[in-house]
Amino acid sequence: MTSKNPEEEHPSVTLFRQYLRIRTVQPKPDYGTNPTLSSILLNSHTDVVPVFKEYWSHDPFEAFKDSEGYIYARGAQDMKCISIQYLEAVRRLKVEGHQFPRTIHMTFVPDEEVGGHQGMELFVQRPEFQALRAGFALDEGLANPTDAFTVFYSERSPWWVRVTSTGRPGHGSRFIEDTAAEKLHKVVSSILAFREKEWQRLQSNPHLKEGAVTSVNLTKLEGGVAYNVVPATMSASFDFRVAPDVGLKAFEEQLQSWCQAAGEGVTFEFVQKWTQPQVTPTDDSNPWWAAFSRVCKDMNLTVEPEIHTVATDSRYLRAVGVPALGFSPMNRTPVLLHDHDERLHEAVFLRGVDIYTRLLPALASVPALPSES
Numbered sequence: 001m002t003s004k005n006p007e008e009e010h011p012s013v014t015l016f017r018q019y020l021r022i023r024t025v026q027p028k029p030d031y032g033t034n035p036t037l038s039s040i041l042l043n044s045h046t047d048v049v050p051v052f053k054e055y056w057s058h059d060p061f062e063a064f065k066d067s068e069g070y071i072y073a074r075g076a077q078d079m080k081c082i083s084i085q086y087l088e089a090v091r092r093l094k095v096e097g098h099q100f101p102r103t104i105h106m107t108f109v110p111d112e113e114v115g116g117h118q119g120m121e122l123f124v125q126r127p128e129f130q131a132l133r134a135g136f137a138l139d140e141g142l143a144n145p146t147d148a149f150t151v152f153y154s155e156r157s158p159w160w161v162r163v164t165s166t167g168r169p170g171h172g173s174r175f176i177e178d179t180a181a182e183k184l185h186k187v188v189s190s191i192l193a194f195r196e197k198e199w200q201r202l203q204s205n206p207h208l209k210e211g212a213v214t215s216v217n218l219t220k221l222e223g224g225v226a227y228n229v230v231p232a233t234m235s236a237s238f239d240f241r242v243a244p245d246v247g248l249k250a251f252e253e254q255l256q257s258w259c260q261a262a263g264e265g266v267t268f269e270f271v272q273k274w275t276q277p278q279v280t281p282t283d284d285s286n287p288w289w290a291a292f293s294r295v296c297k298d299m300n301l302t303v304e305p306e307i308h309t310v311a312t313d314s315r316y317l318r319a320v321g322v323p324a325l326g327f328s329p330m331n332r333t334p335v336l337l338h339d340h341d342e343r344l345h346e347a348v349f350l351r352g353v354d355i356y357t358r359l360l361p362a363l364a365s366v367p368a369l370p371s372e373s
């Protein structure tokens with residue numbers, strides 16, 4: 001059966017034609033990649049967070065470089081640096097004529113900074129994503145002010161919770177009982193007491209890193225219409241970041257009981273709720289980790305494996321079974337993502353290109369996994 005419409009071409013014919021296009025001409029045959037193996041996905045997001053221009057030393061979209069070599073711009077760390085480092089490393093490897101068994105894909109995705117719902121969350125469900133056959137992914141990490149590099153193997157689950165309290169209204173001059181504010185205050189106290197407990201747990205155990213405990217911040221208070229009117233409803237919004245070892249069902253029950261204990265008419269809703277935390281193993285049973293850490297060792301890089309404190313697109317990749325490491329090759333660099341004067345030293349940037357230039361060949365040469373043979 002033949003077809004005139006190229007879109008209807010039999011997949012075997014397409015494959016045959018793709019094979020014919022690979023120039024396996026002696027004496028320098030380009031044997032190409034091994035497409036039966038899963039690929040390496042280099043992910044970066046292209047969106048950045050807003051700026052408060054008046055607090056910046058330089059225009060945040062000018063990419064000003066000072067006399068010492070610091071480049072100031074929104075996205076300098078988060079994460080336009082990495083997009084270009086990936087491209088530069090791949091370009092170098094191509095110029096040098098390297099070929100690896102595994103294909104390397106790069107994705108430049110939108111929407112990460114507002115949750116990835118229109119970006120990676122959708123993309124991982126698409127046939128185009130399946131077609132990449134990603135076996136392992138690299139995505140963003142964080143800068144590290146010390147000589148070491150942080151690498152993230154998991155992340156906390158963002159739960160954005162809005163607690164709404166209803167109560168008796170009335171004149172602001174009276175002792176009204178069961179007010180919305182009184183009940184909301186109880187919930188706020190319970191949640192801030194929990195926050196304090198987690199903070200103390202982190203402070204008292206030097207082995208615990210920030211990503212390993214649950215954090216919460218009260219980020220919004222809403223309600224009220226006038227000074228002398230007791231409102232019938234008020235709300236408080238919280239940004240919880242739930243550690244990956246926390247039982248999520250029990251945690252939700254805890255939220256429920258804090259609200260119940262505050263009295264009648266206190267409810268909560270989720271504005272963001274991630275429930276599929278995954279951990280990418282960081283031992284040599286994971287061949288991707290073995291390859292990653294071997295390169296770091298060979299390059300004398302000290303690596304500190306941690307749980308990411310913020311939510312990145314890695315969570316969507318891990319949730320569909322693609323192991324991922326969050327890695328931004330920026331040591332000796334203060335963590336300035338989302339901050340004023342976000343900046344990166346050009347030498348650190350260039351060193352990052354060198355690091356990817358070593359990492360990519362190793363990752364793209366990981367031998368066939370048991371599941372691939």
Ligand SMILES: CSCC[C@H](NC=O)C(=O)O
Pocket residue numbers: 112113114115116158272310311312
């Ligand atoms: C909960 S979706 C928001 C994702 C965002 N990511 C980066 O900052 C974050 O606040 O962690």
Ligand SMILES: [Zn+2]
Pocket residue numbers: 045078079112140
């Ligand atoms: Zn980012």
Ligand SMILES: [Zn+2]
Pocket residue numbers: 049078113337338
């Ligand atoms: Zn960000």
